[in-house]
Amino acid sequence: xxxxxxxxxxxxxxxxxxxxxxxxxxxxxxxxxxxxxxxxxxxxxxxxxxxxxxxxxxxxxxxxxxxxxxxxxxxxxxxxxxxxxxxxxxxxxxxxxxxxxxxxxxxxxxxxxxxxxxxxxxxxxxxxxxxxxxxxxxxxxxxxxxxxxxxxxxxxxxxxxxxxxxxxxxxxxxxxxxxxxxxxxxxxxxxxxxxxxxxxxxxxxxxxxxxxxxxxxxxxxxxxxxxxxxxxxxxxxxxxxxxxxxxxxxxxxxxxxxxxxxxxxxxxxxxxxxxxxxxxxxxxxxxxxxxxxxxxxxxxxxx
Amino acid sequence: xxxxxxxxxxxxxxxxxxxxxxxxxxxxxxxxxxxxxxxxxxxxxxxxxxxxxxxxxxxxxxxxxxxxxxxxxxxxxxxxxxxxxxxxxxxxxxxxxxxxxxxxxxxxxxxxxxxxxxxxxxxxxxxxxxxxxxxxxxxxxxxx
Numbered sequence: 220x221x222x223x224x225x226x227x228x229x230x231x232x233x234x235x236x237x238x239x240x241x242x243x244x245x246x247x248x249x250x251x252x253x254x255x256x257x258x259x260x261x262x263x264x265x266x267x268x269x270x271x272x273x274x275x276x277x278x279x280x281x282x283x284x285x286x287x288x289x290x291x292x293x294x295x296x297x298x299x300x301x302x303x304x305x306x307x308x309x310x311x312x313x314x315x316x317x318x319x320x321x322x323x324x325x326x327x328x329x330x331x332x333x334x335x336x337x338x339x340x341x342x343x344x345x346x347x348x349x350x351x352x353x354x355x356x357x358x359x360x361x362x363x364x365x366x367x368x369x370x371x372x373x374x375x376x377x378x379x380x381x382x383x384x385x386x387x388x389x390x391x392x393x394x395x396x397x398x399x400x401x402x403x404x405x406x407x408x409x410x411x412x413x414x415x416x417x418x419x420x421x422x423x424x425x426x427x428x429x430x431x432x433x434x435x436x437x438x439x440x441x442x443x444x445x446x447x448x449x450x451x452x453x454x455x456x457x458x459x460x461x462x463x464x465x466x467x468x469x470x471x472x473x474x475x476x477x478x479x480x481x482x483x484x485x486x487x488x489x490x491x492x493x494x495x496x497x498x499x500x501x502x503x504x505x506x507x508x509x510x511x512x513x514x515x516x517x518x519x520x521x522x
Numbered sequence: 523x524x525x526x527x528x529x530x531x532x533x534x535x536x537x538x539x540x541x542x543x544x545x546x547x548x549x550x551x552x553x554x555x556x557x558x559x560x561x562x563x564x565x566x567x568x569x570x571x572x573x574x575x576x577x578x579x580x581x582x583x584x585x586x587x588x589x590x591x592x593x594x595x596x597x598x599x600x601x602x603x604x605x606x607x608x609x610x611x612x613x614x615x616x617x618x619x620x621x622x623x624x625x626x627x628x629x630x631x632x633x634x635x636x637x638x639x640x641x642x643x644x645x646x647x648x649x650x651x652x653x654x655x656x657x658x659x660x661x662x663x664x665x666x
Contacts, residue, residue: 247642270584277563280588283664328561375553375562379545382564423590430641434586437643473640478619487631489620491639493613495589 247433247471247495265389271437272385272401278321278408279374282328284427285411290419292329296411297322298519299337303344310451312349313388313396314518316342317403320381325411327373332364339364346384349396354383395445395452402459405438410515413508425504429497432466439463458514465506470498552598552659556633560594560663566648568607568660573653579610581648585662589641594665596633597622597648600657605650606630607658612645619644623651635665 298318306312319342326335339360346352356376363373381400388397409431416424439459446456476492499507546567553562568581587593597607608623608630622631630651650656 275586279561279563280591280664283561284591287666371554371558371560371562375550376545378562378564379549427588427641430588433642471641480620485631486633486635487620487622488635488637490637491619493640495640495642 245473247473268389268394268441269386271441272389272397275401275405275434275438277378278324278404278411279328279378281408281412281427282325284424285415286328288419288421288424290415292331294331294334296325296414297334297338298407298515301341301519303341303348306345306348308451309349309396310399310449312345313399314403314455316345316349316384317400317405318407318515318519319345319403320377320400321404321407321411323377324374324408327364327370327377330370335364336361351384351387354387355380395448398441398445399455402438402442402455405434406511406515406518409511413511416504417508425499426497428504428507429466429469429499430471430495432469432471435459435463435466458517462507462510462514465503465510469503469507472496472498546659548598548600548657548659549661552596552661553663555598556594556596556661556663557665560596560665562661562663563593564662566646566660566662568648568650569657570650570655572655573649576653579608579647579649580653583646584643585646587636587638587642587644589639591638592665593636593638594633594663595622595636595646596661596663598632598659598661600659603650603656603658605652605654605656607656607660608649608651609634609660610647611636612647613640614642614644616645 298315301315301319303315306315319338323335323338323342326332326338339357342355343352343357346355356379359376360373360380363369363376381404385397385400388394388400409428412424412428416428439456442452442456442459445452447453472495474494474496476494479490479492481488481490549565549567553565556562564585566581566583570580573580595609595611597609599605599607608621610621610623611619613619620634620636622634623629624631646660646662648658648660650658
């Protein structure tokens with residue numbers, strides 16, 4: 220009898236220890252609800268919103284990946300149809316400012332200075348229309364664009380200008396415009412990645428597209444407070460929810476491992492051995508490519 | 523010497539071109555000092571008083587980091603900073619991935635390269651060593 224009790228205790232304690240050791244899920248899943256409740260989003264503090272806006276990956280990272288994969292530049296990916304003089308509402312302007320910002324990052328990374336000046340002109344007009352032109356250092360960017368040796372400075376000033384606009388809008392009760400700009404940047408980066416992968420199929424790139432599942436919920440959180448604001452926002456929120464739905468069955472799993480550190484030349488390098496693995500079928504990828512193109516094209520043609 | 527000249531030239535260029543733009547010179551100098559192959563992504567401006575209790579690093583932010591990308595985290599201190607800026611990164615399971623401060627040797631690294639293999643949202647924490655008062659900048663760049 221005593222032996223059975225000890226055995227039972229061992230089994231029970233083993234069960235508990237196993238559960239406790241599982242400190243995180245081995246698969247990324249969306250939060251339980253299908254959509255982000257407005258009340259939850261409204262509770263977000265300004266700091267949390269700032270945090271989310273910093274979370275969203277930079278289009279420069281996507282462009283960098285394309286360069287690593289030796290994907291040639293294509294002018295076709297740029298939203299050239301955006302006419303800065305035909306943007307009627309603040310909604311249109313802020314969203315296009317984001318889209319053009321992503322295009323500027325892509326052009327800068329590929330050192331396409333001639334085209335970037337055209338995009339810059341559009342950005343300038345739109346930024347001035349929503350009274351944030353003072354934060355965009357057009358003259359510096361224009362001059363640096365003409366000198367290819369200044370890529371570092373160019374990237375820094377371009378990104379810094381957008382960060383200043385974002386901070387200014389959020390601290391001046393125009394958070395909805397900041398959210399639109401961030402959605403625009405993300406959507407254009409996603410469009411760029413999905414268009415390239417359909418032309419040059421590549422596992423690393425399709426994985427990066429699949430991994431966007433990780434930040435989609437944050438993007439929705441960012442725009443949720445404004446989802447009932449007007450018909451434009453209602454439509455955008457539905458579009459973003461549709462994209463999220465396409466990701467529902469994309470699986471991201473993790474393998475465990477401890478980081479390895481190497482000290483070299485006075486610096487420290489950490490190599491992560493833990494990995495994320497994306498499981499996305501061709502059909503799932505195609506549906507993400509299609510919906511991204513449909514939504515992005517609808518938004519840029521809606522001048 | 524050569525590096526100093528390049529840095530000064532860059533700072534002068536930025537100052538000249540920016541005409542009264544309010545870019546913090548510490549951020550621009552830190553961004554350019556990240557290295558010739560480093561492409562700027564983000565910066566964090568950290569200004570902290572002396573900590574009452576030394577527990578966790580006090581300045582916290584979240585940032586998405588992506589698989590197959592090599593990041594460089596550069597820390598720069600303002601001239602009047604009493605403490606040296608240090609960095610720690612944790613993953614979404616609260617597991618420490620890296621620290622720029624080696625507790626065993628007391629060594630502080632001014633930059634740390636991180637070869638990311640797991641895409642996700644990471645918690646990036648900064649503080650000044652021993653909870654001292656300080657002012658500094660953390661710059662995140664991509665490197666090849």
